[in-house]
Amino acid sequence: MEDYAAKMALKPDAALREYVTGHAQYREEAVLAALNELRQRGQPAPEDATLRPQLEAVVAKAQADADALAAEAPETDVADLPRLYSPAGIVVVSATISVVAGAILLALNLYRLKKGNVIIWLVAFVIAYVIGRALLLKWMIAHHLFSPWTAPLIDLPVIIAYVWWFWPRYIGTYQFQPRNWLLPLGIFMLVIFVVLLLNPGTAQQLKEQIEQQMQQP
Numbered sequence: 001m002e003d004y005a006a007k008m009a010l011k012p013d014a015a016l017r018e019y020v021t022g023h024a025q026y027r028e029e030a031v032l033a034a035l036n037e038l039r040q041r042g043q044p045a046p047e048d049a050t051l052r053p054q055l056e057a058v059v060a061k062a063q064a065d066a067d068a069l070a071a072e073a074p075e076t077d078v079a080d081l082p083r084l085y086s087p088a089g090i091v092v093v094s095a096t097i098s099v100v101a102g103a104i105l106l107a108l109n110l111y112r113l114k115k116g117n118v119i120i121w122l123v124a125f126v127i128a129y130v131i132g133r134a135l136l137l138k139w140m141i142a143h144h145l146f147s148p149w150t151a152p153l154i155d156l157p158v159i160i161a162y163v164w165w166f167w168p169r170y171i172g173t174y175q176f177q178p179r180n181w182l183l184p185l186g187i188f189m190l191v192i193f194v195v196l197l198l199n200p201g202t203a204q205q206l207k208e209q210i211e212q213q214m215q216q217p
Helices: 002-009 013-021 028-040 048-072 087-096 099-112 116-142 150-171 182-198 201-215
Strands: none
Touching (some): 002 028, 013 028, 028 048, 087 099, 087 150, 087 182, 099 116, 099 182
16 A cells, blocks of 8 residues: 555646546555545545545455465474575585585485486486586697686586576475585585595696696697
């Protein structure tokens, strides 16, 4: 009602009269607001005494029905909401560790929602990306186009796909109990640390290979 009142306050007298004379075409709240505005301007409509009781009754009934419907609507208990890793957590893990790690969190969400068939599509998507990424990086290194910012930029579309495609399409809800994504982040970092500790020459070897390929004419 307040919105209609503000709207009618900006209209000229002729437009307000149109709401009253053509009341069958408009919402009851709008016509009632027009009657109120005309009365405030000292130009009450001749139809006011006839129309107002009808309109007020309709508006009151609609409000009562809306209140009753809202009261009957079951409130979702927080305990009944699924425990999921949030989109923000998936983005942080994907950007910090790798998009494969982010895909694992997303797959765990899908598993909890019993959408195992979607996990297959997610795995296929990630495998295709990893292969395409490796080929693209190899081509960029061979053509001296590689830079430290290349890999994060290549990962960006995949991260966006997680939160703007997979989440709204297959998770389908933003009402959930957020799971702590710091724990899996720590686990992923620990795994990487252990791998590097057991294979100290791996990172250096990879760096040397990239430098050699970039130095080739």
